[in-house]
Amino acid sequence: MASTNINDTNNSNQLAAARALPPDQISPKAVVLRIFGIKNVFKRNWKLLLIMLVLGGAIGFIYDLFHKTKITYTGTIMFNLGGGGSSGSGFGELGQLAGAFGLNSGAPDANIFVGDNFLIYAKSRPVVEKTLMQTDTIDGKDTLLVNYYIRHSGIRDDEWENNDSLRAFYFQRPKVPSEYTTIEQIVMTDIYTRVESEISVKQPERKSSFMELSCFMENEKLASTFLTNHLKTIEEDYQRKQTKKTREMYDLLTSRADSLASRMTGTENKLAQYMDQNQQVVVAQARLTENKLTRNSSFLTTLYYQALQQADNMRLSLIRETPLFTIIKPVYFPLYREVLKTAGMQIGIVFGLILSILVIFLRETYRSVMKEE
Known part of the structure; x- marks a missing residue:
């Protein structure tokens, strides 16, 4: 009986020792073995790892040598737009009261100068092209801004490095998009693509109506000049669109007043000539014609002064x-200067490390397979 108990005890110990760990647990022995395995892999392949790192770093270093450091200048203008007398909401004071409590109809505002619409509008191609086609005095000379951008933005050395025709291109005069030639369309597309990435419009504070327009370019004077002219273009376009209907009515009333003035002057001249020619005439027909001319003159005079008054009211x-x-x-000098260095060496080292790990993995896998065979 005693021997039986001893055998049972030994069997239970053997079963406990042979029992496998749960799949979600790792024994300390396995961890140590893996560490020593990685150490052995490193000992066998450290030369390969070192060679790949040095090779990647050398390639990145050569890349840095042949690519110059880029210097950018960042300028910013903070402004506020508003103050127009017209209201974009049809609910009047009720709509303003609802807006004060954070209530709205849920529909987006169709006004392009409100909210996110303005952020998209300020960077849109038509507005940027209007800015580039402005003439400004730079270094004492009247210069077309788009030509100044071509010379000083770095686009000729980056985007047009291998295109001699574009590198030598300049606009002869300000143009609208409908007047562009084929090469001018290509040039303007490349310029706008670059400018779009260089400018930004944002709202510094969500509760504030202030807007911030900024840009970074490789030339300090170009950055400040572009910012100033771009804001001027936005302002003029904004005012023209916001007062379009009123200006049309004012032009109509002004044209009407000019037309009435011309007809009134003609009628008065006819009346004066008729009175000079018929001073001694007492015929009723002649008096009737004179009265008719006098009545027309008075009527046209009344209409003329009414038109002038309406035009003045519309102008106000x-x-x-x-x-x-x-x-x-406004833009303050000096602009913020930032030196952008290429990171070719760092990228080359990282790429060499990744490539070496891949090669070592394939090499060790092949070595393990050959051992099993």
């Missing part, structure tokens, strides 16, 4: 509705 309304553009913070 136009001034009242013209939005006010207020620059809160």
Whole structure:
């Protein structure tokens, strides 16, 4: 009986020792063996790892030597747009009261100068092209801004490095998009693509109506000149669109007043000539014609002065509705200067490390397979 108990005890110990660990647990012995395995792999392949790292770093270093360091200048203008007398909401004071409590109809505002619409509009191609086609005085000379951009933005050395025709291209005069030739369309597309990545429009504070327009370019004077002219273009386009209907009515009333003035002058001249020619005439027909001319002259005079008054009222309304553009913070010199260095060496080392790990993995896998065979 005693021998039986001893055998049972030994069997239970053997079963406990042979029992495998759960799949979600790793024994300390397995961890140590893996560490020693990695150490042995490193001992066998450290030369390969070192060679790949040195090779990748050398390639990146050569890349850095042949690519110059880029210097950019960042300028910023803070402004506020508003002050127009017209209201974009049809609910009047009720709509303003609802907006004060955070209530709205849920529909997006169709005004392009409100909210996110303005952020997209300020960077849109038509507005940027209007800015580039402006003439400004730079270094004492009247210079087309797009030509100044071509010379000083770095686009000839980057995008047009291998295109001699584009490198030598300049615009002869300001143009609208409908007047562009084929090569001018290509040039403007490349310029706009670059400018779009260089400018940004944002709202510094969500609760504030202030907007911030900024850009970074490789030339300090180019950056400041572009910012100033771009904001001017936005302001003029903003005012023209916001007062479009009022200006049309003002032009119509002005044209009407000019037409009435011309007809009134003609009628008065006819009346004066008729009175000079018929001073001694007492015939009723002559008096009737004179009275008719006098009546027409008085009527046209009344209409003329009414048209003038309406035109003056419309002009005052136009001034009242013209939005006010207020620059809160202009461009200050010197602009923020940032040196952008290439990271070819760092990237080369990382790429060499990844490639060496891949080669070592394939090499060790092949070695393990050959051992099993």
